[in-house]
Amino acid sequence: MLAQAQFALATTGGTIENATTGLWRLSHRGHSLIQVTSGSRGTAMAVAVNRRLTRIGLLTGGTLVGFFAGVGVVGTILANAAVAVGGYSAVAVTLSSNVGMLAGLAAGALAGRAAWQAAARQTQESVLTALERMRAVAETEPGDLSSNSDQEDG
Numbered sequence: 001m002l003a004q005a006q007f008a009l010a011t012t013g014g015t016i017e018n019a020t021t022g023l024w025r026l027s028h029r030g031h032s033l034i035q036v037t038s039g040s041r042g043t044a045m046a047v048a049v050n051r052r053l054t055r056i057g058l059l060t061g062g063t064l065v066g067f068f069a070g071v072g073v074v075g076t077i078l079a080n081a082a083v084a085v086g087g088y089s090a091v092a093v094t095l096s097s098n099v100g101m102l103a104g105l106a107a108g109a110l111a112g113r114a115a116w117q118a119a120a121r122q123t124q125e126s127v128l129t130a131l132e133r134m135r136a137v138a139e140t141e142p143g144d145l146s147s148n149s150d151q152e153d154g
Contacts, residue, residue, distance in 0.1 A: 001134040002026040005034045005047060008130035034130070045134045047127045055116050062112020063105060070104015071097060 002016060006026060014028035026034040031051075037044045078096035086092060 001036050001045065001137045002034055004133035004137055005045075005130035008133050009034075009047070009049065009126050034134075036134070043138045045131055045138070047130050049123055049127055051119065051123055054119055058116040058119060059109070059112040062110075062115060063108045066104040066106070066108015066111065067101060068104070070100045070102070070107070073100070074103050075100025 002024060006014065009032060011026075011028045011032055014026050014032075016024060016026045018024050022038045024036045026032075031049065033046075033048045035046045037046075075097040078100055079093045082089070082092035082096050
């Protein structure tokens with residue numbers, strides 16, 4: 001069951017531990033935890049995935065890229081347009097740069113949020129696939145997993 005979940009989550013490595021009778025865990029460097037509990041009442045499965053760093057990276061990265069693109073590209077375009085229309089003015093150039101910066105920040109934040117939502121959806125689909133694969137194994141394996149000695153390593 002743990003191997004099926006590991007495959008669905010594309011998790012390589014990790015350690016399998018048999019914490020107590022009927023309880024198996026597969027953890028991977030604090031990023032994911034897969035747990036199977038089996039006893040007289042049946043088998044329960046749980047999967048937890050930590051994508052905090054992915055979220056921070058996508059939101060921060062999108063905002064930073066938007067900031068630099070806004071200042072460098074949008075600000076320059078607006079400044080050139082202001083100079084072409086009304087002649088050179090320090091106020092117009094500064095205002096154009098600030099507007100470009102704010103537009104870039106907003107666009108970058110929205111792009112980072114959209115990227116995070118897509119990554120979160122993909123993670124959710126992977127977790128559901130992992131649970132489904134684990135359930136399929138549980139339904140095909142005869143007997144109680146906690147008393148089956150050849151499956152003690154998960």
